[in-house]
């Protein structure tokens with residue numbers, strides 16, 4: 001046998017996988033080894049650097065908890081999440097575009113009926129959300145599941161609010177016969193992605209900002225339609241152009257109109273200025 005060299009090792013590894021049963025897995029592994037080796041050759045990775053990389057990934061795994069998914073965050077800040085979305089979801093321009101799921105979705109959210117207050121007693125500018133779910137022809141989609149979740153005025157999601165364990169600022173709604181859902185909550189603020197773990201080290205080493213623009217997450221499922229995982233941003237947020245997870249799209253900007261307490265469509269429901277977000281979500285058929 002011949003000793004392997006830096007020229008022959010890539011082919012040797014790939015040929016060990018030639019009996020892979022699943023053809024798609026074979027294709028993925030072949031390409032992964034090819035590109036991984038090319039990367040190592042390209043930068044002439046040293047032993048110390050490779051050890052640091054393994055340590056980084058190990059700590060990324062150790063930072064994962066049920067409420068903190070550091071690997072998802074790593075995928076988000078490297079643009080992989082949005083790249084996979086761009087390749088998987090070539091939707092018609094009329095349909096609502098996807099964004100990042102992010103690390104703060106919770107399965108244990110409560111189900112609420114229309115017009116519920118989901119602020120959990122937290123204080124902030126009142127936010128009224130009025131949504132509609134329709135198909136590409138504009139016909140209402142009744143019975144769609146609509147998950148919403150967002151942060152408070154300090155940028156904390158419920159699990160990060162000191163001293164709080166109950167779900168707040170999140171709920172699952174069902175659209176009514178006309179495709180409507182709606183709720184009351186508090187207006188979210190821009191805030192930094194978690195910076196105290198390995199992803200934070202990567203961000204500071206590359207002098208990147210942790211600040212995400214304010215947003216309300218919306219996830220919609222309905223039989224016969226593609227799932228929509230999206231979010232809405234205030235169109236005047238100062239962090240739109242530097243979102244660390246690349247989730248901003250022009251079509252997901254919203255004016256987040258603010259009214260005095262005695263003016264606008266929700267006048268009289270609050271005694272302070274409030275924000276009204278109205279949005280029609282257009283689903284793409286399967």
Ligand code: MBD
Pocket residue numbers: 073076100101102103104193194212245247
């Ligand atoms: C968030 O709130 C978020 O939505 C994403 C995608 C990443 C980090 C924090």
Ligand code: FE
Pocket residue numbers: 102104215217
């Ligand atoms: Fe978020």
